[in-house]
Amino acid sequence: MTGVIILLVVIAVVVLFVISMYNSLIQLRNRVKNAWSQIDVQLKRRHDLIPNLIETVRGYMKHEREIMENITKYRSQAMDAKTVGEKAQAEGLLSGALGQLRVQVENYPDLKANQNFLALQEELTSTENKISFSRQSYNDQVLFYNNKIQMFPSNIIAGMFNFKAEEFFEVEDEKERAVPKVDFSAQS
């Protein structure tokens, strides 16, 4: 009789343990999703701002067609990207192209005084800041979650219920992508 009770208690403890482990994994995964949606909102906002920006800038900048074409191209690439890694890469390229545009703006005093452009630039700067601040918290959550599903004993539960590791949102070094690429191929 006592043997049966002990067995029941052990089973109950194991079941409770599995349930709580499973719930905490779900909670962590939801946090990752939530953190990602914070980034996603800002990425979408940036995509929405770009057509307006190009429209405003076009009248002033006659010689920077290449930069603007790049921005448009990377924007549509970024919008088509599916996985976190792809998105991070495309968004990094987009940020780089926008950075080049920002450098060139210095040569156009009229544009720098345009109220509409200033308002757009403020929105764009803020959106980029928001992306970078939410990136930190997203990556923190991912690290926490990934650790949990790889470490013993929670990795057993993670394996049983098919919890997959999430991708980090990594953008290449900011300095690296801010440097405008110089193309010498036309000269030769």
Next chain:
Amino acid sequence: MWELIQANKRKSIVLFISLGMTLLLLGYFFGGAYYPDGGGYIGIFFALIIWGILSLISYFSGSKILLAVSGAKEVTKEVHPQLFNVVEEMKISAGLPKMPKIYIINEAAPNAFATGIKPEESAVAVTAGLLARLNRDELQGVIAHEVSHIVNRDVLFVTFAGIMLGSIVLISEIFLRSLWFSGGGRYSSRSSKSSGQGQMIIMIIAIVFAILAPILAQLLYFAISRKREYLADASAVRYTRYPEGLASALEKISDTSIDLKSANKVTAPMYIINPLKPKGMKLSDLTSTHPPTSERIRILRSISGGANYVNYQSAFNNVKHAKSTIIPSSGLTDNTQIALKEMAAVPIVLGVSKQNKRDTGDIMMKVNKYSFIDCKCGLKIKIPPDFKKNELFCPRCGRLHKLEQ
């Protein structure tokens, strides 16, 4: 992050208990000084009632009162988009659950404060002078400092410790004044009875207490308030990853000689920099609610290697040549490397330019719902909200402008 708030809470509890004990002792001695038989308990009762009423008021409408007293007006995003963006960035970075409400104070003195007992219901107020004078990075630094006051529950602390302190000061004041007017007569009539001597001792203790308690309570309050300013600076660095922003903002704010008219002794600890300039003599370090600004700036400027609490603490130790811990130990065990943002090579221009003054005026007008028209001749026409006509001529070039109502 959570542990940091816990550590703050523990310290607050210690402070509250000691302030609460002082309050009760005050009540006891004052009651006893008047009515030796059981008067002490009546005194405690009254002390608690005063404290309870003040606490209830401040809990339910403290923020509203504070914002009203300082003349702050809630604004929409159109008034100052950048301010809204910066607050939202800091909300994300600090992980605040909800966007704080945003207020602008119509004053030229640059300053800012945050309020809100709970992070869910908070508000940030900045003066028009601050907005006109600071650039984006500096504004971000200031807002980060204010948001961290909300996150670290400093607003809660300042409100309730302030209320306790206020009650102590109030009760002592009532007691001392009542002595002045009626105490003498009552005392002499009682001293004719046999209990005179004991009564006199209690009276003396009560008087000494009435003089000392408010001073000691204030020193305690200020000491912890100063420590919290450092912690808020450290958090601001962590949120923005850009210590120079806050440093140059502090430099600009402290460079002004304009007093903030709407601030007073009670609301002073809420501001980013003490809004009441010491007149004539130098304010002693002990009685200041804020650490010396020059020191805060020097600590911020000597941060290197990262934007985490550890980096702030080591910069603090370097500047102060001391090993006092500003950051609760739980904040120091977090070794995550947070890269600092690269420095922008923008020279800091101190002093108030004409443009600053004009911008300050424009912001104030926007807050008061003026509308603006840019005339082709370069003049900015400001139209008050109660302007009735639907067209007007530019006062400089005479162009006709149609107004949309």
